[in-house]
Amino acid sequence: MNMHLPTPRLAGPAQAEPAIVLEGVTKFYGGFRALNHVDLEVARGETVIICGPSGSGKSTLIRCLNRIETHDRGRIVVNGHELTDALKDIAAVRREVGMVFQSFNLFPHLTILENCMLAPVQARGISRREARETAMHFLSKVRIPDQAGKYPGQLSGGQQQRVAIARALCMRPQVMLFDEPTSALDPEMVKEVLDTMVGLAGEGMTMVCVTHEMGFAREVADRVVFMDKGAVVEQDTPERFFSAPASERAREFLRQVIH
Amino acid sequence: MFTVLFDQGSDGRMYGVWLLSGLGWTLSLAFFGWWLAFAIGLVVGIGRTVENRTIAILSRVYVEVFRNIPVLVQMFLWYFVVPELLPASLGTWIKQMPPPWGAFFPALVCLSFYTAARVAEQVRAGLEALPAGQREAAAALGLTERRTYWLVLVPQALRLIVPSLTSEVMGIYKNTSVALTIGLLELTAEARQISEETFQTFAAFGAATIIYLMLALAAYQLMSWIDERARIPGTAPPARRKSLRLLARRLPEGASP
Numbered sequence: 001m002n003m004h005l006p007t008p009r010l011a012g013p014a015q016a017e018p019a020i021v022l023e024g025v026t027k028f029y030g031g032f033r034a035l036n037h038v039d040l041e042v043a044r045g046e047t048v049i050i051c052g053p054s055g056s057g058k059s060t061l062i063r064c065l066n067r068i069e070t071h072d073r074g075r076i077v078v079n080g081h082e083l084t085d086a087l088k089d090i091a092a093v094r095r096e097v098g099m100v101f102q103s104f105n106l107f108p109h110l111t112i113l114e115n116c117m118l119a120p121v122q123a124r125g126i127s128r129r130e131a132r133e134t135a136m137h138f139l140s141k142v143r144i145p146d147q148a149g150k151y152p153g154q155l156s157g158g159q160q161q162r163v164a165i166a167r168a169l170c171m172r173p174q175v176m177l178f179d180e181p182t183s184a185l186d187p188e189m190v191k192e193v194l195d196t197m198v199g200l201a202g203e204g205m206t207m208v209c210v211t212h213e214m215g216f217a218r219e220v221a222d223r224v225v226f227m228d229k230g231a232v233v234e235q236d237t238p239e240r241f242f243s244a245p246a247s248e249r250a251r252e253f254l255r256q257v258i259h
Numbered sequence: 260m261f262t263v264l265f266d267q268g269s270d271g272r273m274y275g276v277w278l279l280s281g282l283g284w285t286l287s288l289a290f291f292g293w294w295l296a297f298a299i300g301l302v303v304g305i306g307r308t309v310e311n312r313t314i315a316i317l318s319r320v321y322v323e324v325f326r327n328i329p330v331l332v333q334m335f336l337w338y339f340v341v342p343e344l345l346p347a348s349l350g351t352w353i354k355q356m357p358p359p360w361g362a363f364f365p366a367l368v369c370l371s372f373y374t375a376a377r378v379a380e381q382v383r384a385g386l387e388a389l390p391a392g393q394r395e396a397a398a399a400l401g402l403t404e405r406r407t408y409w410l411v412l413v414p415q416a417l418r419l420i421v422p423s424l425t426s427e428v429m430g431i432y433k434n435t436s437v438a439l440t441i442g443l444l445e446l447t448a449e450a451r452q453i454s455e456e457t458f459q460t461f462a463a464f465g466a467a468t469i470i471y472l473m474l475a476l477a478a479y480q481l482m483s484w485i486d487e488r489a490r491i492p493g494t495a496p497p498a499r500r501k502s503l504r505l506l507a508r509r510l511p512e513g514a515s516p
Contacts, residue, residue: 068395095401105396109414109491119400122410153493171400 017080019044019175019206020065024074027060027230034060035071036230042175042208047201049217049238050210052227053253058210061227062177065208066097079174095123098168102180104160106152112139112163113148116170124171131170138166142196158189162196169200176200178209214257218242226250261466263459274453278466281449284359286474288366288445289432295371296378296431297424303375304382305408318379325376330437333373337365338441359443366438374431381423385416418489425482429475446470 020042027035035057042048050058063069067083067090076083081093106115116135120126139145142162152160182190194216201207201220217224224241226233228249245251264275306318342350397407439448450467454460
């Protein structure tokens with residue numbers, strides 16, 4: 001009954017256009033159907049959590065949203081730009097969309113500050129001074145301004161992931177994508193990263209997050225999207241998804257994830 | 260036994276000076292050849308890894324051609340064959356270049372093109388050893404492919420391959436001796452001339468050998484120093500004693516856990 005909710009948070013006309021629209025998105029890896037006719041909308045300011053068993057296509061889906069992976073069929077529209085081969089300047093779209101990876105992917109040969117300044121200076125053409133101020137602002141926000149002069153290899157995993165978040169924010173993105181941001185972390189470092197993301201969601205950032213952290217999902221999600229075998233099986237508010245999942249597959253998944 | 264080096268040769272200069280003059284040509288050839296090879300090799304090596312198929316294929320062809328023809332044959336091709344293939348006026352101009360240059364330039368082109376093919380393979384290996392996440396992160400930040408290479412991938416790849424580039428530096432330096440076959444009076448050629456004039460074969464080639472060895476060692480030390488200086492903080496292995504480091508094989512750094 002609650003399988004397909006309309007997007008929950010809608011405000012004035014400026015926000016009427018959704019940040020992300022997917023229509024019938026299908027992707028193959030050879031003969032394997034990684035995504036199967038996915039329809040999804042993300043409104044501006046919304047926090048959407050994508051969960052599901054491994055191999056369900058969650059990561060593939062989120063990687064299609066900034067065209068690190070290309071889809072084979074259907075439409076993806078991000079910030080009003082349709083992602084197709086004909087798109088001239090994919091880099092311009094990516095500048096509006098921040099991404100945080102499971103394995104941090106900081107640039108090890110650059111200091112923390114340089115990591116945060118590189119793209120604003122080189123891809124946005126912002127002055128070094130302004131980029132430095134922005135970088136320090138966001139490094140303070142993720143609570144590691146004192147590490148600015150260090151190299152990624154000198155930081156803990158949790159610190160590195162917070163830097164990765166700051167680095168993405170320095171581009172002042174409209175949308176943030178998180179691809180299992182805490183899966184590579186030691187357990188004691190998960191919280192510091194999740195806290196940062198909770199803060200971000202609270203500020204109204206549009207977020208799409210693939211995660212297994214169900215407590216986090218319950219806390220910040222406007223909507224939980226459950227995927228299996230490349231398809232969206234159900235989507236609902238976290239309250240309803242966690243208390244009364246509609247599908248047997250979601251119930252099975254929750255039994256295994258929540259101990 | 261090396262006293263012969265202080266004897267006067269047929270042109271009035273000491274044999275030692277002959278060797279030093281040969282050394283000068285060897286070093287010039289190696290030095291300029293190396294920087295050309297490095298520049299070409301960097302471009303071709305990057306070319307092998309880019310998405311553009313045409314560039315990738317052309318780079319592949321370059322590597323296979325120049326890596327798989329023996330240096331000696333390439334030397335003859337550049338010296339004897341290429342001037343004949345060029346338009347007559349240009350070919351004649353090349354053939355009429357005054358003595359040392361007429362051999363030096365073909366040798367320079369030959370050695371740098373050959374070494375570039377080898378450098379390109381090292382560069383490619385370095386780029387391919389980087390985690391895919393580096394390229395993805397740069398793309399996700401909106402960097403263009405060109406800037407991704409220049410700012411993110413190449414700086415890391417070059418650090419990884421400093422040890423293998425060391426062998427290429429030594430390789431081009433040793434291969435300069437092939438230039439004697441087209442008449443360049445580099446170190447080996449001078450040693451042979453001394454030996455022919457004095458019949459002191461052992462002394463002449465012994466001296467040349469020592470010079471080659473000492474310079475190879477110097478090149479090695481220089482590259483080790485560069486390796487040390489370029490190492491990224493936070494990825495450095497614990498400091499080892501120098502003697503151990505000479506034997507240590509460097510593992511590629513897996514940047515992400």
